[in-house]
Amino acid sequence: MSAPRADQRVRETLRNQRIELPSWAFGNSGTRFKVFAQPGVPRDPFEKIADAAQVQRYTGIAPLVSLHIPWDTVEDYGKLAEHAAALGVSIGVINSNTFQDDDYRLGSVCHPDPAVRRKAIEHLKDCLRIMAATGSDALKLWFADGINYPGQDDLTDRQRRLADALDEVYDALTGEQRILLEYKLFEPAFYATDVPDWGTAYAHTLRLGPKAKVVVDTGHHAPHTNIEFIVAFLIAQGKLGAFDFNSRFYADDDLMVGAADPFQLFRIMNEIVLADAVTPDSGIGFMLDQCHNIEPKIQAQIRSVLNVQEATAKALLVDRDALALAQREGDVLGANAILMDAYNTDVRPLLADLRVEMGLDPDPVAAYRRSGYLEKVIDERTGGVAAGWGA
Ligand code: PSV
Ligand code: MN
Ligand code: MN
Incomplete structure (x- = not known):
């Protein structure tokens, strides 16, 4: 493919990429030691969506918001969906919560x-x-289920109970x-978690x-x-449904994606590009699942979206023909160098240029900071809610 056409194809893919934001990233959060309340934090799900809409406004590729129930309980879900639509976003995945009672x-x-x-x-x-009331088509299940001590319960029985529950919910699915x-x-x-790994x-x-x-x-x-x-x-098995992106240094740290290990994020997005699965027609969801305990939340979400976008751009720049040839020829170091060349490319100018083409500010973080949105909501909102736990 000629260089200008390849560049157009890369831009087209990046323009159509979609990242989904977690409503809970906008609420106060913390560790079991302390929740640091931040001024201007949303007081209800409507305000969380308003904050998420800011991320979409400056990145142009984050028009979906996941809800977590009951953290995002409202009386009228149709109204919440309308509120989202009026702000240029829509409700994405519904996350269940069977862990806080x-x-x-x-x-x-x-x-x-x-x-x-x-x-x-x-x-x-x-x-x-x-889901039916908000227009969401996906239920995300994470079970905190497990046991702390050997002998506490029967591992195999627990798997049977899990299977029975999943069967019942699956049978209740309607439409899409x-x-x-x-x-x-x-x-x-x-000691033992009931859904501990991808194999289970x-x-x-x-x-x-x-x-x-x-x-x-x-x-x-x-x-x-x-x-x-x-x-x-x-x-390859047709079984990748979605990502919850975040990064970690130790355990489930829920830090900004691409912060701890940008190279790992690139390697993941490289597999996505190889499978031609960047854009929504792949059916794969690209969600963030993060908590911003000490850093400003909207800005951290913008940064996270940009980190995914940068990793994707680099993966799209891999010279696939040259890589295939090097692989066929058994050129171990040549193949690795082709991948690393893409990873080491500074894609920020390309992305800045693409944003201008999309009618956006080339620097989303700076544009958001200049907008005065945070100062405005700090004035308007008092008594922001916790993200859902640890408060
Ligand atoms: C559990 O650690 C988890 O990753 C699940 O996705 C929950 O829904 C979410 O965190 C809550 O932040
Ligand atoms: Mn998660
Ligand atoms: Mn987690």
């Missing part, structure tokens, strides 16, 4: 008591109703609705059928796990 001390859908399992399943079905099942190595359970999530979603896929949260693996391998494998 006292009833869930021993788990939710895997709990030994059928009454607690019933309560959890009914919550998941409520989420399906919220689908399930996204997220795994996590540990926390809050410390994959097996359950395979059994369920085509409307169930796996979520890869980049902070949910053992150290040194090759996440891009998991991504490549799941895509």
Whole structure:
């Protein structure tokens, strides 16, 4: 392909990329040691969406907002969806929450008591109703279920309970609705988690059928796990449903994506580009799942979107023909150099130029800071809500 045409193709893909923002990133959050309240933080889901719309306004590629239920409970979900539409965004995935009630001390859908399992399943079905009211088509399931001590419960029985619950929710899906099942190595359970890894999530979603896929949260693996391998494998099986992007130095740190390891993010996006799966027609969701405990939240979300965009641009710049040739010829170092050339390219001028083409400011962070939005909401809002936990 000629250089100008290749450049146009890269720009076209980047223009159509979509990143989904988590409503909870805009609320106060913290660790179990302290939540630092920030001035101007949203007081309700409507204000969280207003803040998310700022990220879309300056990046142009983040028009979706995930909700977390019950953190984002409102009386009228149709009104919330209309509010979002008026601000140029829409509701994305609905995240269920079966981890914050006292009833869930021993788990939710895997709990030994059928009454607690019933309560959890009914919550998941409520989420399906919220999806219908908001226009969302995906239910994201993450279960905090697990046990802390060997012998505490029967691991195999818990898997059966999990399967039964998933079957019931799957059978309740209507229309375009689908399930996204997220795994996590540990926390809050410390000995055994019921959906600890991609293999468990994959097996359950395979059994369920085509409307169930796996979520890869980049902070949910053992150290040194090759996440891009998991991504490549799941895509090849048609089972990659979505990402929860964030970065981590130690465990599930939920820091800004691309902050801890930009090279890992590039390697992941390289697999996405190879599968031609950057744009929404791939059916794969690219969500952020982050908490900004000490840094300004809207700005951190803008930075995160830009980090994903930069990694994607670099992956799109890989000289695929040259790489294929080097691979065929067994040119180990040549192939690696081709990949690294793309990674080491400064794509910021290209992206600044693309933003101007899209009618945006070339520097989204600076434009947001200049806008005075934060100062305005600090004046207007008092008593911002916590993101949902740790308050
Ligand atoms: C669990 O650690 C998780 O990654 C799930 O996606 C939850 O829904 C989310 O965090 C809450 O931040
Ligand atoms: Mn997550
Ligand atoms: Mn997490």
